[in-house]
Amino acid sequence: MLTIQEMFETIKMVQREHLDIRTITMGISLRDCAHSDVKIACQKIYDKITRLANKLVAVGDDLEREFGIPIVNKRISVTPLALVAEASETECYVEFARTLDRAAEAVGVNFIGGFSALVHKGFTNGDLKLLAAIPQALAETERVCASVNVATTKAGINMDAVWRMGQIVKETGERTAERDGLGCAKLVVFANVPEDNPFMAGAFHGVGEAECVINTGVSGPGAVRSAVEKVAGTDFGTLSEAIKKTAFKITRMGELVGRAAAERLQVPFGIVDVSLAPTPKVGDSVAEILEAMGLERCGTHGSTAALALLNDAVKKGGAMASSYVGGLSGAFIPVSEDAGMIRAVEDGALTLDKLEAMTCVCSVGLDMIAVPGSTSAETIAAIIADEVAIGVINQKTTAVRLIPAPGKNVGDFVEFGGLLGRAPVMAVNAFSSTEFVRRGGRIPAPIHSLRN
Amino acid sequence: MSEASETTIGSRIIVSVLGHDRVGIIAAVTNILAESNINILDISQTIIQEFFTMMLIADMGNSKIDLAELKDRLTKTGEELGLRIEAQHEDIFRYMHRI
Numbered sequence: 001m002l003t004i005q006e007m008f009e010t011i012k013m014v015q016r017e018h019l020d021i022r023t024i025t026m027g028i029s030l031r032d033c034a035h036s037d038v039k040i041a042c043q044k045i046y047d048k049i050t051r052l053a054n055k056l057v058a059v060g061d062d063l064e065r066e067f068g069i070p071i072v073n074k075r076i077s078v079t080p081l082a083l084v085a086e087a088s089e090t091e092c093y094v095e096f097a098r099t100l101d102r103a104a105e106a107v108g109v110n111f112i113g114g115f116s117a118l119v120h121k122g123f124t125n126g127d128l129k130l131l132a133a134i135p136q137a138l139a140e141t142e143r144v145c146a147s148v149n150v151a152t153t154k155a156g157i158n159m160d161a162v163w164r165m166g167q168i169v170k171e172t173g174e175r176t177a178e179r180d181g182l183g184c185a186k187l188v189v190f191a192n193v194p195e196d197n198p199f200m201a202g203a204f205h206g207v208g209e210a211e212c213v214i215n216t217g218v219s220g221p222g223a224v225r226s227a228v229e230k231v232a233g234t235d236f237g238t239l240s241e242a243i244k245k246t247a248f249k250i251t252r253m254g255e256l257v258g259r260a261a262a263e264r265l266q267v268p269f270g271i272v273d274v275s276l277a278p279t280p281k282v283g284d285s286v287a288e289i290l291e292a293m294g295l296e297r298c299g300t301h302g303s304t305a306a307l308a309l310l311n312d313a314v315k316k317g318g319a320m321a322s323s324y325v326g327g328l329s330g331a332f333i334p335v336s337e338d339a340g341m342i343r344a345v346e347d348g349a350l351t352l353d354k355l356e357a358m359t360c361v362c363s364v365g366l367d368m369i370a371v372p373g374s375t376s377a378e379t380i381a382a383i384i385a386d387e388v389a390i391g392v393i394n395q396k397t398t399a400v401r402l403i404p405a406p407g408k409n410v411g412d413f414v415e416f417g418g419l420l421g422r423a424p425v426m427a428v429n430a431f432s433s434t435e436f437v438r439r440g441g442r443i444p445a446p447i448h449s450l451r452n
Numbered sequence: 453m454s455e456a457s458e459t460t461i462g463s464r465i466i467v468s469v470l471g472h473d474r475v476g477i478i479a480a481v482t483n484i485l486a487e488s489n490i491n492i493l494d495i496s497q498t499i500i501q502e503f504f505t506m507m508l509i510a511d512m513g514n515s516k517i518d519l520a521e522l523k524d525r526l527t528k529t530g531e532e533l534g535l536r537i538e539a540q541h542e543d544i545f546r547y548m549h550r551i
Contacts, residue, residue, distance in 0.1 A: 002466075004496045006549040007507045011468050011538065065520055068540030249548045256547040 010249075017222035018284040019250060020070040021257050022277045024060050025198035026053050027205035027213045027270060030079040030114075034087035041088045042099040049076060049103035049112075052212050052267075057108040059264045063257055071257065072219070072279075072419075076104060077203035078114035086126025093129050097137030097144045104143040111186075113203030115146040118193070121155040121442070131161075134168050138183035139175035145201035151191035151388040153395045156445035159385065163437050165189045166381025170404055173373065177406035180414035184403040185336075185368065189384050191391030191398045196271050197327040202364070202399060213270035215327060216258035219277040220250035222284045224314070228292040239293065240313045247274065247317030255322045271326030274318025275363060276310075278338040280421035286310075286331050287340025287350075298340055299350025307331060308361035328397060330363030336403075336416065336423030337368055345424045352383075352426050360390050365399035370414045370423040373406040380404060382433030393446055463513040464493070464542040467526065471535035473504040480533060484525050485510055488517045509542065 013019040033044035053076055060074040078084075078100065085096050097115050104112040115137055117127040134146050148165055151157040169189070173181035188202040195206020198215035205213075227246040231238050254272040262269035278286045287298035290306045311331045319325050333355065335341045344350035352369065359365045365387050371380075384400045391398030405414045405425055412425045467485075469477060478495070485492060490510050497506040512519065523539050530537035 001494065002509075002545050002549060004498055004505065004507045005500065007466060007468060007545050008500050008505055010545050010548050011470070015470075015536070065523065066541045067544040068538050069544060252547045253544065256543060 013220070013223045013249070014069050017220070017226050018279070018281060019220045019223045019253070020072050021254060022217045022219035023073040023075050023198050023200075024056070024071055024258065024261050025075045025077055025203055025215045025217070026056050026265070026267070027077045027196065027209055027215060028052050028079075029205055029209065029211050030081070030084045034084050036087060036089050038088040038090040038095060041085070042095055045084070045096070045099050046103045049078070049100070050106050053107040053109065055265060059261055062264075063260055067257065069253060069257065073110060075109050075198070075200060075203065076107070076112045077198070077205045078112065079207070080116035080118055080204050081114055082117035082124070082126045082130040083207065085130065086124060091129065093133035094137050094140065097133065097141050100144050101141035109143070111143050111145055111200040113145040113147065113200050114205060115144050116148060116204045118149045119161045120149050120152045120158055122158065123161070131164055131168060134187065135171040135175045135183065138172050138186050145186045145188075145203065147188040147190055147193065147202045147204060149190040149193040150384070151392050153192060153392050154445055154449050157191070157385065157388055157392055157443040159437070159443055160440055162385050162388065163381045163440075165384055166377040166379075166437065169380050169402055170377040173404040174406055180408070180416065181370075181373070181403045181405045182416055185401065185416055185420050187401065189388070189400045191388035192396060194327050194397055198273050199275065199277065199328060201401065209270070210268055212267045214258055214262040214265060214267055215270040215273065216254045216261070217273040217275060217277060217327065218250050218254035219279065219284070220246070221276050221278045221286050221289055223250060224276060224310075225283070225285070225289045225292050228289055232292075236309065240309055243310060243313035244317035247314040248321045251318040251321035269324070271324045272318070272322040273327030274314060274322065274325055274329045275327065276314055276331040278332060278334065279419060280337055280339055282339050285338045285340035286333055287338055287344055291340065297347055297349035298344040299354050303354065304357050304361055307333070307358050311362040328363040332364060332367060333358055333362060334367035334401075335369050335426075336414070336421040337419060338421075342422065342424060345426060352428060356386060356390070359387065359398055360394065364397055365391070365401070367399065367401050368403070368420070368423060369401070370403045370405045370408065370425045371428050372409050372425055373404055374409075375404045375428050376434070378432065378434040378437050379428055381437040383428070385437060389443070395448070464509060464511050465519065465539050466542050466545055467508040467510060467537065467539045469506040469530070469535055469537050470503050474533065477506065477533060477535065480529050481506075481508065481526070481537065484522070484529060488515050488522060490515045490522070
């Protein structure tokens with residue numbers, strides 16, 4: 001029989017420590033929607049998404065009521081659109097983004113991911129058209145998220161794509177200037193992108209995936225912080241053990257809810273992403289976990305080590321709790337979505353360089369970081385190049401979601417609201433990287449990619 | 453834990469009451485359950501971290517109402533008594549604490 005203490009612990013994690021299921025994401029293959037006529041292709045895409053996902057939100061809401069655990073988001077990821085749109089005889093892919101947006105609205109999800117291209121080794125014609133459409137697509141749609149994979153450990157870094165993405169991030173910011181560059185919050189540049197990630201904005205339904213699956217992502221920084229506070233003053237082994245146990249419990253929720261959702265929607269269950277995803281709410285912060293470990297502010301010396309311990313312990317606990325772990329599966333350190341990170345930046349404890357170092361030991365990268373609107377496309381491209389190099393060399397996923405906020409300078413704030421939060425504009429290095437990023441071509445795959 | 457019979461798996465819920473102790477809490481909650489033909493299997497109460505805490509395990513197998521309606525009734529009673537009353541599927545607790 002369950003003890004009253006155990007039951008109380010679960011209730012406390014949900015009610016007071018913000019434990020929730022961050023997302024139930026339905027992955028849908030659109031590979032059978034390709035058509036030479038763009039109108040027919042779009043109709044097939046709309047019909048398929050609305051047919052498969054029409055009960056997604058209702059099932060999520062039912063599970064939330066029955067289990068008494070909040071399910072914050074219900075979302076959809078689709079086949080990277082460049083692969084589907086390529087068959088259509090059209091120069092402009094914005095219509096595909098509008099179609100995704102309409103389908104997402106029709107089924108009531110807040111984000112749909114997969115306006116994406118995989119260009120780590122080179123571009124097809126369809127990839128180029130998709131990239132060209134990104135700024136307009138993100139400016140004109142509400143729910144569509146775009147992502148581009150520019151590097152893998154196996155293929156190296158496509159520096160032409162990195163340079164192109166620097167320009168696209170910049171243009172996307174400018175096109176959404178009246179909303180502080182919000183479009184950039186829906187655009188991720190990846191290295192080693194996972195194909196089953198349920199988290200936005202980088203979610204898409206990979207080419208090796210089934211017709212339709214359910215993936216889930218959990219969130220529990222508050223619960224982990226509470227566990228860390230309980231073992232204050234103990235040694236690192238004890239600390240790691242406490243985090244592992246909490247991560248196990250959190251992930252079990254994701255597994256249970258994901259399996260229940262998959263069963264009710266009659267689609268296979270994919271994976272649980274065991275990432276620790278913060279929200280802007282106080283007490284739901286990854287930075288506060290690091291601070292609870294004994295750092296005065298996140299970003300000071302020791303932060304990388306603390307994050308490494310946290311990330312590893314979360315994975316160990318999470319891996320034991322789920323049959324299929326996938327996606328990004330690590331601690332997220334988005335600045336705008338984490339109240340502790342924002343405070344650390346405001347207090348001068350956390351810089352862009354330290355964030356870059358921290359991404360070496362966690363998922364997923366430089367995430368939701370606002371930089372001055374005057375930052376050049378070349379500098380943005382160079383920041384992307386640094387970050388994907390970390391991923392390529394360390395055989396892990398890294399990503400960049402930068403917001404060059406038009407008209408904003410260091411010390412200003414950008415305001416997105418909701419889960420996307422608010423971000424202090426951070427300084428970038430003033431020296432030029434122009435000649436480097438414009439060289440063109442590919443950075444070859446590292447020697448350890450030759451494993452066969 | 454003691455294994456429930458096949459027929460009751462999936463219909464068991466946990467009702468939790470959190471707040472300040474007062475007269476009539478158990479009576480109010482059990483009345484709602486009895487009215488709806490929901491069978492109480494176990495009940496315990498204690499003070500945890502200064503909170504009056506009551507946990508009640510019940511079987512909704514023969515219930516006249518569904519979980520959503522039960523939750524509405526409990527929430528309403530909770531508001532009247534100044535307490536937080538929740539009803540949740542038992543799986544969420546079992547899955548978290550039992551392998």
